[in-house]
Amino acid sequence: MANLSPMMKQYFDIKKQYPDTILFFRLGDFYEMFYDDAKLASRELDLTLTGRDCGQEERAPMCGVPFHSYETYLAKLVAKGYKVAICEQMEDPALAKGLVKRDIIRVVTPGTVLESSMLDESRNNYICSVYVRGNTAGVCFADISTGELYATVLTAELAEQLKNELSRYSPSEILVNSAVLDFTQLPDFIRNRLSASLELLEDGEYEQQKTTEEVQKQFGGKTLEDLELADKPELTAALGALFSYLHRTQRTGIERIASVQLYSGAQYMKLDLSARRNLELIETMRSKEKRGSLLWVLDKTHTPMGKRLIRTWMEQPLLSPAAISRRLNAVEELTGDAVLRDEIAEELSGIHDLERVMSRVVYGSANGRELRSLESTARRLPPLRSAIKGVQSQLLCSILENIDPLSDIADLVDRAIVEEPPFSLREGGIIRSGFSEELDLLKGDMSSGRGILADIEAKERERTGIPKLKVGYNRVFGYYIEVSNAYKEQVPPEYIRKQTLTNCERFITPELKDLEGRILGAHDKSVQLEHSLFEQVRKEIAGQMERVQHTAVAIAQLDVLLSFAQVSVDNQYTRPIVDMSGKLELRESRHPVVEALLNAPFVPNDVTLDKDENRVAIITGPNMAGKSTYMRQVALITIMAQIGCFVPAASARVGIADAIFTRVGASDDLAAGQSTFMVEMAEVADILKNATSNSLVILDEIGRGTSTYDGMSIARAVVEFVANKRTLGAKTLFATHYHELTVLEDLLDGVKNYNIACKKHGDDITFLRRIVRGGADESYGIEVAKLAGVPNKVVKRAKQILAELTSAAPAVPQSRKLAKQEEAVPLQMTLTPPGEAEALERLRQIDVNTLTPIECMNELFELAKMVKGGS
Ligand SMILES: Nc1ncnc2c1ncn2[C@@H]1O[C@H](COP(=O)(O)OP(=O)(O)OP(=O)(O)O)[C@@H](O)[C@H]1O
Secondary structure (H helix, E strand, O other), X not given: OOOOOHHHHHHHHXXXXXXXXXXXXXXXXXXEEEHHHXXXXXXXXXXXXXXXXXXXXXXXXXXEEEHHHHHHHHHHHHHOOOOEEEEEEOOOOOOOOOOOOEEEEEEEOHHXXXXXXXXXXXXXXXXXXXXXXXXXXEEEEEEOOOOEEEEEEEOOOHHHHHHHHHHHHOOOEEEEOHHHHHOOOHHHHHHHHOOOEEEEOXXXXXXXXXXXXXXXXXOOOOOXXXXXXXXXXXXXXXXXXXXHHHHHHHOOOHHHOOXXXXXXXXXXXXXXXXXXXXXXXXXXXXXXXXXXXXXXXXXXXXXXXXXXXXXXXHHOOEOOHHHHHHHHHHHHHXXXXXXXXXXXXXXXXXXXXXXXXXXXXXXXXXXXXXXXHHHHHHHHHHHHHHHOOOOXXXXXXXXXXXXXXXXXXXXHHHHHEOOOOOOXXXXXXXXXXXXXXXXXXXXXXXXXXXXXXXXXXXXXXXXXXXXXXXXXXXXXXXXXXXXXXXXXXXXXXXXXXXXXXXXXXXXXXXXXXXXXXXXXXXXXXXXXHHHHHHXXXXXXXXXXXXXXXXXXXXXXXXXXXXXHHHHHHHOOOEOOEEEOOOOEEEEEEOOHXXXXXXXXXXXXXXXXXXXXXXXXXXXXXXXXOOHHHHHHHHHHHHHHHHHOOOEOOOEEEEEOOOEEEEEOOOOHHHHHOOOHHHHHHHHHHHHHHHOOOXXXXXXXXXXXXXXXXXXHHHXXXXXXXXXXXXXXXXEXXXXXXOXXXXXXXXXXXXXXXXXXXXXXEOOEEEEEEEEEEOOOOOOOHHHHHHHOOOOHHHHHHHHHHHHHHHOOOOOOOOOHHHHHHHHHOOOOOOXXXXXXXXXXXXXXXXXXXXXXXXXXXXHHHHXXXXXXXXX
């Protein structure tokens, strides 16, 4: 090491401080990587591995990426979960005395990306911090590219709740203390399901005094009391550790996070991970695409801020009728005025990502083009304000109030920055003339110098008689006089030869060098001055952060409300009545997504659910009839109403639901080593434990994952549990193929049977898609199998077997082979099993309202055993 070159020593000094990062070491126009970093990067980025003399016997392995295109490479490494430390030259190499000073300006991690090319404008990029102690977790989510910070405290069922919160915000980086790792499935969930990088911080990072100081420093010295954090030590620890990590990695700009928004689960409808997934709110379950999700239908926003906010609103339906009404009033006002909608849309479509540009302004990385984008956005604000000037609804009025015209910023940018600034500051040309007298003088010097150059060229041509004599410039020799070989003989003796090329020679003269010094000196000075003027302008704008942020939030809200209004007009949605009645009455309601995807007309249906007579709807009907569609449609309409959007129905009354629980279809927890049935039961257990009488519960074919009688018993016990007001009494839609469960309408309070009608003509089946009262008579599974293209032979045989099962004697002729099989395995199952009469009798004698859920379940197992002959 003693023989290392000074530059390599400098490299090692810096690398030592950031051992867990890949170090991008700026050398001229490249970021170079050395040793293990170089080997890794050459593998991951497919770069050629070279070497560099470093004073040692062996050359140091090296690879590099060009400075002008480093973002592409950085993006790849960060996406793979690596941290990249950016080491810059801190002084101009041309002016440096000895080794150029270098230092780390930033460590880029998945959760701290600021480069616009690496961010998706339609979604936030959160870094999360979780601190768990005992039964409490402090959790916060920060997006440093927008300045948002949300925080909450969890106190029960931590593992599940953490999963819910994490999947809702979907952070790309998560900082945790060691206690979080005690939830053994969480790290896998974080890596596999969220594809987030997990960072375990040392216990010392959470030390109380340290975290308290970090939090207070971040929020301008406010006390924990002021911040409502005094009684939340776990949250303070999570926040403090987050800020200290951000300071370590970002160095500057953290002041962008100027406030924390505390939230609690009680503010929003509870939508757990499986409900969000099953209902396909943001993306489809299978292909994880936006198309086919509710977001796809509702998102007609025009600005990046609106695109991000609509997701947040959709995942956080409100619980307060007053707050929902405020949004609905605004949407109603906008739906009633097409001209107003068009005017707002036109202005919004010219608005850039104010939040992210502002972040880069504050972090000191915004370039001239981004400042110009602030200007062009600000120019849209006065017309936007005048478009909405006459609005009546409270929310639109407050939005109008919060949209600051930002004319001072627009004027400043206009005065300071040229209309089409270069991407980089290096060559100047960014500051408008007239902005700085000093700069104008320097530029004047440069251009008069250039004029003199032109004079010299003309003068020398005349003096020497060389018509093609040219004054040129290159980086190596500066200004020179070029003479082609044909005129070599005429070159005056005082010309000093500098370079010989194939067709010409280049010379310098003392006069030219003198002028060069003046021109280049003025150029360097003017570039430096432009740089500092630009920084001043950027700083001045950064000082207006709060005003810009408020405006950005107001624009986002306006954009989302306009989107709701436009979608409502386009799709003929109606304003729902949202109240605390607990009723759900929809007339002629439709599924917002299926109707948008279908080529055929969607058949509307009614829904009646309440807390009394109509608590539980048992829905039977053939496969493919539309049961799942109907149930999802009810859930989606409830969500749409509670986020303040109109709904696809002729009329709608939506009693506020505190939560929506769903148990639908297969889950992808199978990858985590659980069986289909196990996952199904775990989800059922979760629903039964967490739902309240104000929740909406959607259960699709509970029990189908196990044997018929086990499944039926469980399904029935679940219906009893949810229907019974003393155990739960939640509004429930329950789709099932166990037609036997329809007896519950007569046995239990609040249960009603429905079926989705269809017609059978011979072998063919027509789906009417209409929900009607009463249980279905048949499943028509075989007809659907035929429709789906199951080979005729199999369909025919299925019919034979069905006939056997439903009648005492086998009525169908059998081939010899089949007859043999059936001898070996006699078909004993019948649709009226032995013991059913006794079981039904026993059932009639039970008053389920007097039983606990466990007793209820036990009783049902007993009954099931009776029907199954004790097996
Ligand atoms: N009201 C409706 N109007 C028009 N088409 C509908 C309607 N409801 C459902 N469909 C169509 O029928 C298809 C099947 O519906 P769905 O999956 O809801 O049936 P299902 O009864 O749940 O079937 P299974 O019992 O096999 O799960 C949907 O993909 C949709 O295209």
